[in-house]
Amino acid sequence: MLEIRSARKTFYRGQADEKIALDGLNLKLATGEFGVVIGSNGAGKSSMLNAISGSLGLDSGQILVNGSDVSNMPVHKRAVRLARVFQDPMKGTAASMTVAENMLLADLRSTRRTLRRGLTAARLATYRERLSILGLGLENRMDTRVELLSGGQRQSLSLIMAVGGSPDLLLLDEHTAALDPRTADIVMDATVRAVDALKLTTLMVTHNMQHAVDFGHRVIMLDAGRVRLEIAGEEKAKVTVPDLIGHFSVKTDRMLLAS
Numbered sequence: 080m081l082e083i084r085s086a087r088k089t090f091y092r093g094q095a096d097e098k099i100a101l102d103g104l105n106l107k108l109a110t111g112e113f114g115v116v117i118g119s120n121g122a123g124k125s126s127m128l129n130a131i132s133g134s135l136g137l138d139s140g141q142i143l144v145n146g147s148d149v150s151n152m153p154v155h156k157r158a159v160r161l162a163r164v165f166q167d168p169m170k171g172t173a174a175s176m177t178v179a180e181n182m183l184l185a186d187l188r189s190t191r192r193t194l195r196r197g198l199t200a201a202r203l204a205t206y207r208e209r210l211s212i213l214g215l216g217l218e219n220r221m222d223t224r225v226e227l228l229s230g231g232q233r234q235s236l237s238l239i240m241a242v243g244g245s246p247d248l249l250l251l252d253e254h255t256a257a258l259d260p261r262t263a264d265i266v267m268d269a270t271v272r273a274v275d276a277l278k279l280t281t282l283m284v285t286h287n288m289q290h291a292v293d294f295g296h297r298v299i300m301l302d303a304g305r306v307r308l309e310i311a312g313e314e315k316a317k318v319t320v321p322d323l324i325g326h327f328s329v330k331t332d333r334m335l336l337a338s
């Protein structure tokens with residue numbers, strides 16, 4: 080469960096270039112829920128993810144993960160409870176190491192064990208099983224160096240590595256944005272398989288409106304550091320890409336009128 084209460088963050092306060100990134104943002108995500116965050120450039124999406132993961136300190140407000148207030152918890156302590164996948168498929172994995180070695184690294188990171196026992200048969204079997212969730216055949220490429228994988232395979236591997244420690248929350252930070260459309264769809268398919276199989280509470284930021292329509296339980300539109308629109312349930316099932324884009328244009332028209 081994630082709860083953001085009245086989160087405020089202003090950059091360059093009191094200066095000519097003052098920027099309000101989060102303007103009393105409130106958001107709740109139930110355990111097992113998959114929320115998809117959309118919004119125009121500068122709406123506050125990255126600031127929100129950075130505040131959740133702890134790399135951005137709030138001026139005021141609270142962030143609760145599974146009921147406990149993590150607002151003042153340092154990044155490395157929050158990292159144990161949160162998984163985050165970034166845009167760049169080259170980050171998050173070690174290129175010159177094999178798929179199996181990368182899985183071991185992630186395992187050691189999340190369990191704080193030592194490298195001593197290495198890639199035992201039991202561990203390899205567990206990694207194969209976990210990789211098979213993705214539906215990409217990576218479980219049959221355990222000895223392949225990661226640099227030889229496609230961008231989509233590599234990003235999907237980053238994802239399954241990130242969630243190995245059963246995190247309380249998965250943050251997907253435009254994790255398909257750097258991929259071509261077909262590869263992005265493959266990664267989204269792998270993502271949904273992992274989220275469903277591991278029952279992950281997930282918050283995904285995307286600029287891809289088709290993905291916002293097709294995936295997740297709720298669309299959350301941010302604007303000027305606040306939630307401006309939420310679409311869930313039957314409404315979400317019926318929403319179309321033009322509908323979502325329409326909400327962007329309404330906002331833009333308002334901004335034009337106000338300026």
Ligand SMILES: Nc1ncnc2c1ncn2[C@@H]1O[C@H](COP(=O)(O)OP(=O)(O)OP(=O)(O)O)[C@@H](O)[C@H]1O
Nearest residue numbers: 090098099100118119120121122123124125126127
């Ligand atoms: N480190 C920073 N220093 C100064 N201003 C910042 C900083 N980070 C964000 N901002 C400002 O805060 C506001 C919100 O930015 P943020 O990056 O969170 O938006 P975003 O919705 O993620 O945008 P995008 O879709 O372009 O990534 C913007 O006005 C931005 O210029």
